[in-house]
Amino acid sequence: MDTLPQVQPQARIEQPDHPKILRIMGPGLITGASDDDPSGIATYSQVGAQFGYSLAWTLLFSYPLMAAIQEISARIGRVTGYGIAGNLRRHYTPWLSSAIVGMLLVANVINLGADLGAMGAALKLLIPGPALLYVCFFGLISAALEIFTQYSRYVSVLKWLCLSLFSYVICAFVVKVPWAEVGRAVVWPQFSLKPDYLVAIVAVMGTTISPYLFFWQAEQEVEDEKERPGALALTRAPEQARSEFSRIRIDTYLGMAISNVIAFFIVVTTATTLHAHGITNIQTSAEAAEALRAVAGQFTFVVFAAGIIGTGMLTLPVLAGSAAYAVGELFSWRVGLARRPFQAKAFYTVVAAATLIGVGLNFTAVDPVKALYWSAVLNGIVAVPVMVAMMFLSMRPDIMAGFTLPRALRILGWIATIVMATTVFAMAITWFG
Template structure:
């Protein structure tokens, strides 16, 4: 059997079948980390703002978005596992540079802005608990996130990312210290309600733009490729058909669990904001730190501390994913040696991209740029660039030229195209909100 390195050179591998019954931590990998990183500080701000403004009335969107998230992320994972290339690598191989380079360039810009917003939120959150100037914490978090990716061994790094996902439990814990109107929550979650207003439309667009983002596609596909390099018993499915059943089952379970965690945490944040902030007529939430600060007088200091722990923990998880997905995309587009399993001296441009993206993102907090405006434009850029990337991913995943005999089945096609249609509607909605504003 053989696999491919970043330059499409074949590397000999032994014909060992992927284990059929891996341990739980072996199953929960790229999908879990991807799902957990989706609830980054920027996402926390979005869910808090929606819960504060509309109480339980927009929670139904998470029930609707879940199968769409699962489908498009499974497709991303299978694309990487089947071909041995990430999203950008497949775009480069099967399409021209006029499509690849703009998509990767816009992804890099959006990710840097998102990194800046996330690190800024982490700094503000640390200030709430420790005190002192938030910019000191911003600088510390920026350097720490860059250093972890560059200098830590890949296996240890992935293990840390998995454990950092436990920080999301802080938002589950807050549910036990707030008073929830379960009847209103049930109605809001299972009975879709739409308000034809600019604010509500913006909220719906923000939720979908937060839960279905291009960097998640790039990261999960590239992590499947990374696992091929790291685990000698695995080969691209096109070269190792005997591994297909177990590999696809693992990707399915990993992604279903990861996206389930992501949506449940998003729901927990929205419910917490609805039960506390909205119930006390606090609706002006502009950041995750604002949400944590507002919780203290209505839900107690303990709830605020839990919220802050979640912000810092998810930020430490999400920032490396944002920087890493940008580096994978750029590296594959330009045929650089890529991969966190490589030593820095063997993939200098790849690691330089990680460092520059992280540190430039952190530096945005020192520039005077309004973080809320920056985050809004990041969401707009992500929403717009997601559509063509999803369209091309769907075409590639159904193409025998790309996937061989392992093209996606009917259900993934249906939900994948539904997800693409939903993001197209969101992109149009974003354009409408620009005029409404």
């Protein structure tokens, strides 16, 4: 159990006795939903098309690990009042924090470019026109909303965008899924040491456990603390810990459950349709949608393609925002989406620049759309040092006061870190061995 330091009581947060679920659901819901971005959709589609149901087990296996590491991220932000990068800067050597933020920035920009390209290609499938123009449109709309929309209203918009994820549940129930076969594959999976199988596992793990999600959820807890009347960092108001940790746990575990359930349905849908018809090579989420039109009908195609756009609009601000938070805290800038543009000029400049570079990648010889699958692999590699740093941060009493991780969460966090490191190491061995 979490221990409470003995200090003078601080202001309490006004909360109803029976809070509505949408009021509880916040950072965890948005973080989990943004995990199923166009890059993730491409990864899950490729996994389903190439391996059928044989890798569906990874979504169940990764759930407790991703939920645990996201809860740890949220706790760091809520306890200290600083995000991941802010705590790294304050408590560790500059080269470590700079290296981690640098890797995150590169991964996020590549992901932004890939997601924007996928969204442009998906809209072109629905409304014929120039895909690059659509890329520019999505980039402009996303950056403008993030920079100029009031924070509370913007969060509400992101919550509603989470509904776009259920398009993939609809797809799974439109096609005829042999659920008994799916169940056997999940309960008794057929493992392999072949390079493509291991790379696929790293890609799935890199999609479900992504470093930008750690930074985003920690920072959203900081934002939430600043925006809610009476809320303070738990180092200053420890009596708020019990209710806050309960809220974080519900929010995070439900949000991550939704994320993995949706990913599971994408794998099942593409395995049932594409893999069953011999279509085993899917490079992008738009290609998956187009392939579905031929084997599953127009309705499934439209729903799948529309879902790519909806999830992309949810994820673009998370990618750009997490990069801006990390860079801003590294350089001790004023950061936060709740601030006006003129109050955090450097922070919003990074948001705009990251989005602009992501748009620009689609105009270069580097094809970010084809990089969708590999961006997930890159996220898996980057996640390892970030997770190690987070685990040490969250276990230091001088940083977390009386709120160092309880034993169960500490064990799950280290298991998640070891699993990520092992899968990346196994992939490297197959490549260079």
